[in-house]
Amino acid sequence: MASGVPGSLVGDPLGDPKSSRPERFSPMSTPGTPPTPSSNQLFRRGSWPETRRIAEVLRQETVGGALLLLGTVVALVWANSPWSHGYTGLRDTVVGPHALHLDLTLGQWAADGLLAVFFFVAGLELKREFVAGDLRDPRRALVPVVAAVGGMVLPALLFVLVNLSTGDGALRGWAVPTATDIAFAVAVLAVVGTHLPAALRTFLLTLAVVDDLLAIVVIALFYSSDLAFLPLLGSLAAVGVFGLLVQRRVRSGWLLVPLAVLAWALMHASGIHATVAGVLLGFTVPVLRSQAAGGPDAGPGLAEHLEHLWRPVSAGVAVPVFAFFSAGVAVGGLSGFGESLRDRVAVGIVVALVVGKTLGILGATALVSRFTQAQLDRSLSWWDVLGACMLGGIGFTVSLLIGELAFGAGSERDEHVKVAVLTGSVLAAVLASIVLRLRNRTYRRLDELERADADGDGVPDVFEPGHPSEPGHP
Known part of the structure; x- marks a missing residue:
């Protein structure tokens, strides 16, 4: 086996994951040498409470993915029907006061307003993972963080390489193929990977959350214009007051929601994309209970409470409605589809999503394995x-x-971006489904062992201390 090459990628994809373990699961070791028991493992199974929480999150995101797909299909069918003027008329209807530049179209309200809820939940999720989740262990956090960075850098580089000589502002779209859609990805995984190990689902969910955070940083730094400092300071002040209240465990929606809306509106007026306010608000919420309330062992903290409250709104309303207003591109039949994909911006997006994302995430994960000597x-x-x-x-x-921010909502190039994002995402989903479906057959027979609970204490045996599957067990 070549040094640094994951062993199972040169083996049988249908093989038993428990066969040929030394080669398959230890790319750093000499073939035939049993791996040394160690807790330094990639994608090691998490704790039972965290696994149970992740499963609940995945169920909600799976439903959200189905609604997201529904909204996308309805938008595409309507936008390409004889009644397409009704769709564009609805999307471009202006609603809201002129004050603070809030006279927005319904499409803009979906992108700037509803997605702020999505990023608020992402902020809550990310903070909880790093404060109280399994990722508070730096060794566990390293893999999804590095993988997310690799999954952003390589797609961006591929897009730039494809469009270096394009001109006409094409390079403004470098960040379009750098983000992963958690709802769609989890929905596909739920359909084709019913028996895949929970650690893989946790990795995908955490990767996507970190990816969302990096995306919002990119939006704030590269896709904000005409910065107005006074509204920005006002927004930060509102976020600060919100943070003081939640740190004091204030849960009153009559106080928190108006402050959040004020922070969002002022952030929008400042020239920085308003969704940034959602992430900042999420980061202010405490994860652990105070000692007066019983401490960390007394139950979930305010962050988890708000996450349970707002995740259904995010997955079930905010993201599907945004998809409905954003995915409605008039393709114009096969000729129009082909014309869109002749734009090198579209070509760069498809290549970056299908090739760049896969190689970026996989390569970064393999590098972590090599330089930390961690085994799968x-x-x-x-x-x-x-x-x-x-x-x-x-x-x-x-x-x-990002496509709308880079090229302008409704512009010709933005329409090409939509076609490319849809095409690249479908190709990635199909290719992933083929690989994971094959692997799913292998894991189906191991699922009964995963669910076994011989002592009837409600905790599967594989999560019990001293179980043979635990790292380091003789």
Whole structure:
């Protein structure tokens, strides 16, 4: 085996993950040498409480993915029907006061307003993962963070390479293919990977959350214009007051919601994309209970409470409605579809999503394995990781948002971006489904063992201390 090459990528994708373990799960070791028991493993199974929480999140995101797909299909059918003027008329209807530049179209309200809820939930999720989740362990956090960075850098580089000589402002779209759509990706995984290990689902969810954070940083730094300092200071002050209240465990919606709306509106008026306010507000919410309330062992903190409250709104309303108003591109039949994909910006997006995302995430993960000498968990194969990396190429919600910011909503190039994002996302989903479906057959027979609870305490045996699957167990 070549040094640094994941062993299972040169093996049988249908093979038993428990067979040939030394080669399959230890790309850093000499073939035939049993791996040294160690807790330094990639995608090691998390704790039972965290696994149970992740499963609940994934169920909600799966439903959200189905609604997102529904909204996308309805928008595409309507925009390409004889009644397309009704769709564009609805999308371009202006609603709201002129004060603070809030006289926006319904499409803009979906992109600037509803997506702020999505990023607020992402902020809550990310903070909880790093404060109280399994990712508070730096060794666990390293993999999804590095993978997310790799999954943004390589697609951006590929897009730039394809469009270096294009001109006409094409390079403004470099960030379009850098984001992963969590709802779509999780929905595909739920359909084709019913028996895949929970650690793979956790990796995909965490990767996408970190990806969202990096995307919002990119939006704030590269897609904001005409910065107005006074509204920005006012927004930050509103975020600060919101933070003081939640740190004091104030849960009153009559206080928190108006402050959040004020912070959002002032951020919008400042020239920085308003969704940034959502992430900042999420970061202010405390994760752990105070000692007066019983401390961390007394139950979920305010962040988890707000996440449970707002995630259904995000996954079930905000993201599907945004998809409905953003995905309605008039393709114009096969000729129009072909014309859109002749734009090198569109070509760069498709290549970056399908190739760049996969190789960026997989390559970054392999580098972590090489330089930390971490071995892939015994329950997984590198083919599983490859399939998850392919799912990272499903870029939809944030990709469409960045496309609008880069080229202007409704512009000809923005229409080409929409076609490219849809095409690249579908290709990535199909390729990932093929790989993961093959792997799913292998894991189906192991699922009963995963669910076994011989002592009836409500905790699957594989999560019990001293179980043979635990790292380091003799």
